[in-house]
Amino acid sequence: MPVNFLPAERWFGRNDPEDGAAALRMHHLERKDARRGLIGFASDAGVKRNKGRPGARDGPAAIRDALTNMAVPANQPRFTDLGDIEVTGDDLEDGQAALAKQIAEAPANIDRLIVLGGGHETAFGSYSGLAKKYPGKRIGIINLDAHLDLRLAGKNGASSGTPFAQIRALASGSFDYLCLGVAEESNTQALMARAEEWNVGIVTDHALIADRNAAGQQIAALIDRNDLVYLTIDIDVLPHFQAPGVSAPAARGVPLSTIEHLVERIISLCDERRTALPLADIVELSPPHDPQGVTAKSAALLVRRLLCS
Numbered sequence: 001m002p003v004n005f006l007p008a009e010r011w012f013g014r015n016d017p018e019d020g021a022a023a024l025r026m027h028h029l030e031r032k033d034a035r036r037g038l039i040g041f042a043s044d045a046g047v048k049r050n051k052g053r054p055g056a057r058d059g060p061a062a063i064r065d066a067l068t069n070m071a072v073p074a075n076q077p078r079f080t081d082l083g084d085i086e087v088t089g090d091d092l093e094d095g096q097a098a099l100a101k102q103i104a105e106a107p108a109n110i111d112r113l114i115v116l117g118g119g120h121e122t123a124f125g126s127y128s129g130l131a132k133k134y135p136g137k138r139i140g141i142i143n144l145d146a147h148l149d150l151r152l153a154g155k156n157g158a159s160s161g162t163p164f165a166q167i168r169a170l171a172s173g174s175f176d177y178l179c180l181g182v183a184e185e186s187n188t189q190a191l192m193a194r195a196e197e198w199n200v201g202i203v204t205d206h207a208l209i210a211d212r213n214a215a216g217q218q219i220a221a222l223i224d225r226n227d228l229v230y231l232t233i234d235i236d237v238l239p240h241f242q243a244p245g246v247s248a249p250a251a252r253g254v255p256l257s258t259i260e261h262l263v264e265r266i267i268s269l270c271d272e273r274r275t276a277l278p279l280a281d282i283v284e285l286s287p288p289h290d291p292q293g294v295t296a297k298s299a300a301l302l303v304r305r306l307l308c309s
Helices: 017-022 047-049 056-067 092-104 122-133 162-172 190-199 205-210 216-224 258-272 296-306
Strands: 002-007 036-042 079-087 112-116 141-142 179-184 201-204 228-234 276-283
Touching: 002 092, 036 162, 036 296, 047 092, 056 079, 056 122, 056 276, 056 296, 079 092, 079 276, 092 112, 092 122, 112 162, 112 296, 122 141, 122 162, 122 228, 122 276, 141 162, 141 216, 141 258, 162 179, 162 201, 179 205, 179 216, 201 205, 201 228, 216 258, 228 258, 258 276, 258 296, 276 296
Parallel strands: 036 079, 036 112, 112 276, 141 179, 141 228, 179 201, 228 276
Antiparallel strands: 002 079
């Protein structure tokens, strides 16, 4: 089968019983019927179609491995691992449909689901599932990414570079997309012109490096005008020394501390404005290019924050 569903494996890791009940690590919190959830999208199909370095299909397992022994903060909610959608060949479209189905049919008690990619083709499956789960709701998209990923599908079909063009076609007149961390040298003039034509909000990497609050007004405005927020994080937004293990490493990038601040701010504003943040994903981790596991740890820090809020 080109697309498989793999049930979640048991979480395990370090135990420190001598320190008592406050010495918990993330692996202790994986339980059924929890408020938070994880699901993996193990796929290289979109990256290969986009002429990138393959390896993203190993991303979900690497993020889990990096996350399992991280310490638990106070009052951490439990989480449920829903397993993986695995795309073994080039059947990207069926993989995206399978991911969308899993998101749409996720248990009702899960109030935030985090998808572990995979290439950024994950985003079309993620958004499609969210739209099915919440029909009629306005969904605002915040993407932390060096790339706009607004490319039109070519002869090979959809790819990791096309998800937001696909989402716009699906969303019809309600497409609301803000991209933070855009690198000028990584986006052609065709993509920049398309972003302007489609009213895409852009905050550049230079702006965020100069001022980590440069996107504040645009984030707040998007949250205010939507019912739901979908947060998607392409780990290649980070500098190469914090994220070497990606399909397209960034020579500049936005520092991890700034990306963490943005994630914190998005979560905080959603809570303040009572706008739900039911779905997030972390994509483009490529473990074969991450021999020291630095990129996986960077991704796991962001996943932990999304689980812990």
